[in-house]
Amino acid sequence: MNREEVKEQAERVLRELAEHLGEIELEETYNVIQVEGLREDAAPEVDPEFVEAALSIAPRRDERYYVAEAGAWV
Amino acid sequence: MKVRIGFEIHEQLATRTKLFCTSPADYRDAEPNTNVCEICLGMPGAKPMGVNAEAVEGAVAIALMLNCEIVQEPVYILRKHYDYPDLPSGYQRTSMPIGRNGELAGVGIWEVHLEEDPGKYDPVTGKVDYNRSGVPLVEIVTAPDITSPEEARAFMRELVKVLQYSRRVRREGGTMRVDVNVSIEDGARVEIKNINSIRGLYRALKFEITRQKNLRRRGKAVRRETRAYIEEQMITRSMRTKETAEDYRYIPDPDLPPLRITPELVERIRRELPEAPHQKLARFVEQYRISRDDAWAITSEPEMADAFEQVCTQVEPARAAAFFRHIIKKTLNYHNLSFAESGIRVEDIVQVLRAISEGRLSQQAGELVMRRVVEGERAAEVLREMSRVDEQSLVSAVEQAIHQNPGAVEDYRRGKQEAINYLVGQVMRITKGRADAARALELLRERLS
């Protein structure tokens, strides 16, 4: 399936879903749980093994730097 | 033509860990990309930890010092989506306002909120360093109440002072970033990004206002756009226009519950709030009976104001104030350093002031001592060295000691080594202790050999 077909199908999907939904007047639910989201600032941690493993999978790098180009998505 | 200027100011908060993870918030001495974990690298599957409470308190404290109301309702943390190599998740987390409707030096403060810093990207080499990614930032948004580059500069100096006084922001310097909005009359609003010093701010505004006025004079409309300040050339350059403006597709981050800033927390922070610069200034005038100008100079930095108060427990305030305002400030300006960076200690100041008041040191010499302190020496050593007699006087003191103590000279010549110590003691007596004993010994040995 090419991108255009996917797009067309997506539009149909959206139309049908939205029609099905109908109108409503209620508060939005962003979180289903109510918790205290704070954390005490404490001594920092670093895992050197993780640091090396993370860098090692970078597709492009220059020594310790990731290398990337600016651009835009979609 | 009426100019309207508003700011968005970003400054790093001085926490130990980052905003959503336990990686170190201080990355200054770290090798590139070592100060990271899966969370601040935005790796697939990583989830934020709870928000760093210290950062939240910092933002509340700063909002209070800027006379804001603290928001009562839940503060959602939003995802602001945009695409840039320094943003490892493709979105930046930014809180809804924590404080609103404040005021500083006659300029309205629209809001204060929290954000995470992105990494560092160098567009020339393409190199990305994520050490900074996730460091907590406070963002302050002002009303467009400023009308000239000069006013802008004065306001920013005042704001920087308040931030320093809050003791919640990084003091290493160089971390502040400012975006500026400028419009003329009722023309389009132009945003300038990438400004990171007060001098840069002043120059960018000078350039931009001239540019907009020239456009108008030629009958052309100013476009609504975002421009970048190019530091090296002191100009601004177009980044994107309104037509291509980004839609950040803000959504509350589903991984983070909203913050609830309780009245109890606000009250506690308010109670513990440090004195604001203007309050300290007024108190100094009152308590130490010094002039407003002296107090203004001394309170330009919280660390300097603290040092002044400590000095005043040992030295008469009027003299201390004059020394701070004229000698210390001048020395710092000369070296382009802040008091906090200078390494000056309270004892250095006290010793120099004592030496001056006892007539051992001139005002000019005092300035010289402070310069050497800033360069890394301690005042006590410098004073000791400066008070020493010069070589010529030392030689004549040695001659005098030899002349007045023929017995000791005789003893030494006969091989009684201790006798020379007696002669050194005599040189010290003659010079009132201001001789370098080692040099005196050397000279005596030469002379008697």
Next chain:
Amino acid sequence: MAAEFVLEHSPEEHLARCLDRIEREDGRINAFIELNPRASEEVREAPHGRLRGMVVGVKSNINVRGLRATCASRTLENYVSPYDAVVVERLRREGAVVVGMTNMDEFACGSSGETSFFGPTRNPVAEDRIPGGSSSGSAAAVAAGFADAALGSDTGGSIRNPASHCGVVGVKPTYGLVPRHGLIDLAMSLDQIGPITRDVRTAALLLEVIAGRSREASMLNASPEPYSQRLTPDLSGVRVGFAREFEEFTAPEILGVVKRSLRRLEAQGAEVVEVELPSLEKALPTYYLIVFVEFFSATRRYDGRRYGHRIEEVCGAEVLRRILLGSYISQKEYAGRYYRRALQFRSLIRRELLEALEKVDVLAGPTTPKLPHRLGEELSPLEMYAYDLLTVPANLAGIPAGVVPAGRAGGIPVGLQVHAKPLQEQLMLNVMLAAEGRE
């Protein structure tokens, strides 16, 4: 009752048998994307914990250090995980061994197991059928005896749907009970990790190991409970709700199996009560609109810079469709019409479910409205979405829901789905145990 995993053979021998079966049969089933080359070593070094020797498959959207978490997508084909998900750490600490990464729908976008970049998975119980999804490989691996258990993730039924189709047990816990750190997102406000096993007791044991507070922000402050020790099939005084809307949307052959299962619950002392869920039909569009937006947000990091491929350039049609729709409906201009409206309906559905659960202790009913289709049969997106009608409400409300084999319809397994109030996993598991009909 023992709260430990019991083996007939030594852990080494047991692992060898599982690996042998995988080698013989997985070429056909395609439950695994990658096997753990260190499994034999790890089983020797495994600590003597509650899961000592348990062979576990892990869905390919959960990070296991050193293995690829591909999400069954070309996008992450080279992503070797540098860290363990919290749940994986917890499994290892109790002596379980990760045997491999299981197949799934690409980025968990699908309900059939057919959208994987690594090819579809077969249903081991009915090999011409789909296994369901998106945790297709996890359910198939457990059903085929490749592993004792598997971890799946459930955003709108991705554990329960394949569990039902493959005739195994699957649990989606209360939102916030099991740490998600290490689970690659489909929709963050809905995703939960949960166990897939061959019996309720093992599911209970696995759940008590992986549940409980961690350092991530969106977690309930709940301590793990010893579910497996407290399991009982005695349902005296338990009120089981059955919504009349279930009947409206479900195929008769499935309803038949489910109703027989309800009678088994009654035999164990439960009272079956009819309840109403009038907004059930709104659950599907609500769910999908939220998923599109959250999934769009979650996929922004796959920009090609750090994992090799830009997602839009290499993903399959369903993933691309969701990204395009998410991008479209989260625009400032349209968010009110779609995304925020869906969040309002979420409030309505959640309220209705919680109100229904005020009247009864659990809700029991079918898992999917229809039986799994034949592999390769073409379905439109909306036909595919329709599989999720009965599973998405639990995710929208954040409540726990589990599936237990209830019987077969035309030789194809059918699972009974049990919903409970938030954090009532124990009661839910007890009801599942009673339905399981084992002694």
